[in-house]
Amino acid sequence: MYSEKVMDHFTNPRNVGEIADADGIGEVGNARCGDIMKLWIKVEDGIIQDVKFKTFGCGAAIATSSVITEMAIGKTLEEAEDITNQSVASELDGLPPLKMHCSNLAADALRAAIEDYRKKHAITA
């Protein structure tokens, strides 16, 4: 039911872990199935240098977490904020319809981490 890309990110998730001196942390829960994702970002000169994640969730949740770390690294905060759950899903060659909501988790966690960074660094959007 999952694409090859999903299974690749699921079996070899990129950037798993935590960043001890993270600049921003986002943690979100999925209202539909109860899954949880936590994401750490490291920012320098408005550019995301590093991202790490931990996820308690299904195969799609783990794969979307993994792929969004790759998508976000190297992007400006503004660019990263524009990553939608749709773009995460298409980066993975699509998700089964029932699993589309899982990709919200990743996009929301990234936005939450950026928001946390902005709050901490008192930069208004």
Next chain:
Amino acid sequence: MSDIYLDHAATTPLRPEVLEAMLPYLSLEFGNPSSVYGAGRRGHQALDQARDTVSRLLRAKSEEIIFTSGGSEGANLAIKGVAWAYQNKGKHIITSAIEHHAVLDTVLWLKQKGFEATILPVDADGLVSPKQVQAALRDDTILVSIMHANNEVGTLQPISEIGAIVREHGAFFHTDAVQTAGILDLDVNELNVDLLSLSAHKFYGPKGVGALYVRKGVRIDSLIHGGAQEKRRRAGTENVAGIVGLAKAFELAQEEREEATRHLVQLRDQLLEGLQTIPHTKINGSLKQRLPNNVNVCFQFIEGESLLLNLDLRGIAASSGSACTSGSLDPSHVLLAMGLSHEIAHGSLRLTLGRDNTREQVNYVLQEIPEIIERLRAMSPLYHA
């Protein structure tokens, strides 16, 4: 190692002996059992024989057996059938919170149609208490439906005791025996049941065929109207090959029951023991009143679908009650009814054994699971090693 199938509660492979018994009715013996000529008569004979076999194994009379399309139809026919036939006597039905959806959703549907329902809770082991059944019975109770063994956690209900209480009260009692047929010896008199449903594909028979026992004197309204088959209680040309297969599989299961049980219990206990050594693990369901082939555990801090995918990658087929694996995105209603939190239910794993599983397979599974759990926990924001 070749693939390891540990999902026998979902379905079982067709036994070669069963296929062989079925084959003639899929080819040369194609006659309609209602026809008067030779081919029809032979089909009819095959049905009669199958009905005799099934009734003998259940200690019932052959006219008390209705062949159905499986466990779901059996439950629907039993519950709706009694409800429609006896609605002038009363409109109250009792069932439990851990029933298969074939029972639960049927009762809820009747509720929408003006019947009343009491859904009994279960304890932490998933047991329904006979006392609670007693207390829930009302003057207008026409039917009680409690499953024999739960398909997720394997807990066996005190059916005989509940049946005696229901009979004393004057209501009818149905049990969904889909998970026990072919595994336990089923005697409808000892069980004190008026209706009992079973399904062939759970005991190495074909899919899409089952049987419903209806005690003589219990009326049921038909769900499917048309021809006079099954004594007008289920219209439609019979699935002759399927019914022959059901009877053959049921007979083989009964013959080999004692040996099979020993084998299953041994593997089950080996699994339970091995899995309990993994930290933060909870065994679900009663350890005493349990199906010989069921193992159900929750691993804290991880989610079931990612566990199943990892097992699948290593050639192991299993199932989970996690929200992410259910079409509805709700965790198992059984685990929730037993008092487990949403989060714990998320990490549930069901392994159900069968006749072809071996000690070597169990050893392999016990070696792979801890590694997978560790990997997933290392990835979980809830886990702090």
